Amino acid sequence: AQKITQTQPGMFVQEKEAVTLDCTYDTSDPSYGLFWYKQPSSGEMIFLIYQGSYDQQNATEGRYSLNFQKARKSANLVISASQLGDSAMYFCAMRPNNDMRFGAGTRLTVKP
Amino acid sequence: EAEVAQSPRYKITEKSQAVAFWCDPISGHATLYWYRQILGQGPELLVQFQDESVVDDSQLPKDRFSAERLKGVDSTLKIQPAELGDSAMYLCASSSPGAFPDTQYFGPGTRLTVL
Numbered sequence: 001a002q003k004i005t006q007t008q009p010g011m012f013v014q015e016k017e018a019v020t021l022d023c024t025y026d027t028s029d030p031s032y033g034l035f036w037y038k039q040p041s042s043g044e045m046i047f048l049i050y051q052g053s054y055d056q057q058n059a060t061e062g063r064y065s066l067n068f069q070k071a072r073k074s075a076n077l078v079i080s081a082s083q084l085g086d087s088a089m090y091f092c093a094m095r096p097n098n099d100m101r102f103g104a105g106t107r108l109t110v111k112p
Numbered sequence: 113e114a115e116v117a118q119s120p121r122y123k124i125t126e127k128s129q130a131v132a133f134w135c136d137p138i139s140g141h142a143t144l145y146w147y148r149q150i151l152g153q154g155p156e157l158l159v160q161f162q163d164e165s166v167v168d169d170s171q172l173p174k175d176r177f178s179a180e181r182l183k184g185v186d187s188t189l190k191i192q193p194a195e196l197g198d199s200a201m202y203l204c205a206s207s208s209p210g211a212f213p214d215t216q217y218f219g220p221g222t223r224l225t226v227l
Binding site for chain 1 (some may be wrong): 145152153154155156159160168176201203205213214215216217218219220221223
């Protein structure tokens with residue numbers, strides 16, 4: 001069965017510093033996609049970054065990068081130069097086939 | 113920029129009443145999803161449409177929930193009768209099956225409170 005685990009219910013980071021949000025997954029499918037979404041208090045899920053299981057390089061999108069360690073089945077999100085607007089819930093998700101599974105999320109708070 | 117539209121944004125109802133949520137996906141997106149997100153948890157899929165056909169409704173409580181996408185564009189999710197445990201955020205998402213990756217784009221959600 002596919003499973004996504006986010007072990008950090010909450011994280012704090014000082015403005016302008018980098019932060020890593022952890023995500024581990026479990027699947028027996030050889031081909032899958034990993035996604036990170038941001039959910040502000042308004043409720044909308046905002047797509048941040050994607051990593052394919054066969055991608056050789058870690059994905060990057062602006063200040064977001066994904067530290068993909070396939071053998072360890074981890075896909076940690078790194079946010080560089082944190083901003084106050086980064087305060088939100090962050091969800092890791094995996095899609096091996098038709099079924100997208102989400103983790104329980106990590107609440108990130110950026111301190112001024 | 114294309115967006116997924118949902119209405120209403122907030123809905124308060126009493127138990128045993130009927131409620132309905134509407135979703136308009138990004139133009140051209142053939143795949144539409146309805147998710148339920150209970151406070152403090154990640155979204156869970158309720159139903160997935162490909163055009164007007166249901167692809168997956170295995171997690172939809174069919175005794176009280178129904179979903180339709182008659183013309184393969186916008187969609188309605190209905191709950192009848194609503195129960196206290198249905199209080200949650202209901203999120204709609206869409207994706208284009210021909211795109212890579214097939215990223216799901218979400219609407220703003222409908223926050224349902226059942227009293």
